[in-house]
Amino acid sequence: MYEVIFLWALALAWIIFAVIQDLKTREIANWLNFSLVIFALEFRFFYSLFNNDGFSFFYQGLIGLGVFFLLGNLFYYSRVFAGGDAKLMISFGAILPTSSFFILNIQSLLTFLLIFLFSGFAYIFATSTVLCIRHFKAFKKEFARQLEKKKKLMISLTLLGAVLILLGFFEIIFSIIGLSIIFISYLYMYSRAIDEVCMVRKIQAIHLREGDWLYTNLxxxxxxxxxxxNGLTNEEIKSIRKKYKQVKIRQGIPFSPNFLVSFIIFASFKIFNLNLWNPLW
Structure with a gap:
């Protein structure tokens, strides 16, 4: 059991550092993510080397790393994650599998992923709500502008949703689809307004960093x-600094705190032996 405690303590320490760095600089350094993978795999290797149970503990860590490597890249290229968040997700793959049995480790990975997605939605909703309240006047104006900009599309989607809701009197699935169409449409407008009002800021060109997202082409x-x-490269930053004193960049909501919350919830599930898969697996 001490090997699990060590891995969890290692992950917790690294996540806390990642959160602090992300909140301060809006980036997570590569060395932080890569060193977590290296330390976790080194510990797994030497634990397996001096343990009589073989190298299963090490191999399961490699499998977890591979699974989360695919997930991290999927989230990155589908533009859900920035690069630092994707690498942090990948590094978790070397931490989470703690059983000698493959199927139990897959359950653990899926459990963490589900917790991560649900807590992530709650985190983004709460954060964006706070930003909306803090910049309510500007948000209200921008939300109206976004609706006007997509007026025909929004009217069409709202009418389609309303028709489907009425059809729900005959089959409930139509109401669910109709409500989903309306909700997702206005949620998209909401996120666009939040992005324009709260996520765009003007900074001195001297403060640009590799990976920053330009608001518009320059x-x-x-x-x-x-x-x-993909953000700015160092060469592009050098070129920008020669011509521009200030530029507008787009910043995302720091997502690393959700890793910390999700990991604490996941560890709590394990400590109290709560299993999401008992009825299914």
Whole structure:
């Protein structure tokens, strides 16, 4: 059991450092994520080497790392995560599998993922609500502008949703689909307004960092530096600093606190032997 406690303590310490760094600088350093993977796998290897149970503990860590490597890249390329968050997710793969049995480790990985998704939704909703309240006047104006901008589409989706809700008198699934269409449509407008009002800020070009997201494309000489998901490179930053004193960048909501909350909930499930899969698996 002490090997599990060690891995959890290691992960907890690294997550706390990641959260502090993310909140201070809006980035998570590569060395922090990679060192967590290295320390976790080294511990697994030497524990397995001096243990009579073979190398299962080490191999399960490699499998977990592989599974979360795929998940982290999926979230990154689908633009759910920034690079630092994706790497932090990957590093968790080396921590979470603590059983010698593959199926139990898959259950653990899925349990963490479900906790992470649900707590992530709650975290984003709570954070965006606070931002909305703090900038309510600007948000209200921007929300109206977003609705006006997509007026025809929103009217069409609202009417479609209303028709489906009425059809729900015959089959309840239609009401569920109709409500979902309306809810997701207005949620998208809400997130767009929050993004424009609260996530865009002007900074001195000297303070630009690798990975920052430009708000709009910038022209430097004959070259266009594009605003894209991968963020700025060091070469692009050097070019921008030669021409611009200030630039607008887009910042995301720091997501690392959700890793900390999710891990604490996950550990609590394990400590109190709560299993989401008892009825199914």
């Amino acid at each position: 022209k430097v000489g004959n070259k266009i530096i594009k605003s894209n998901w």
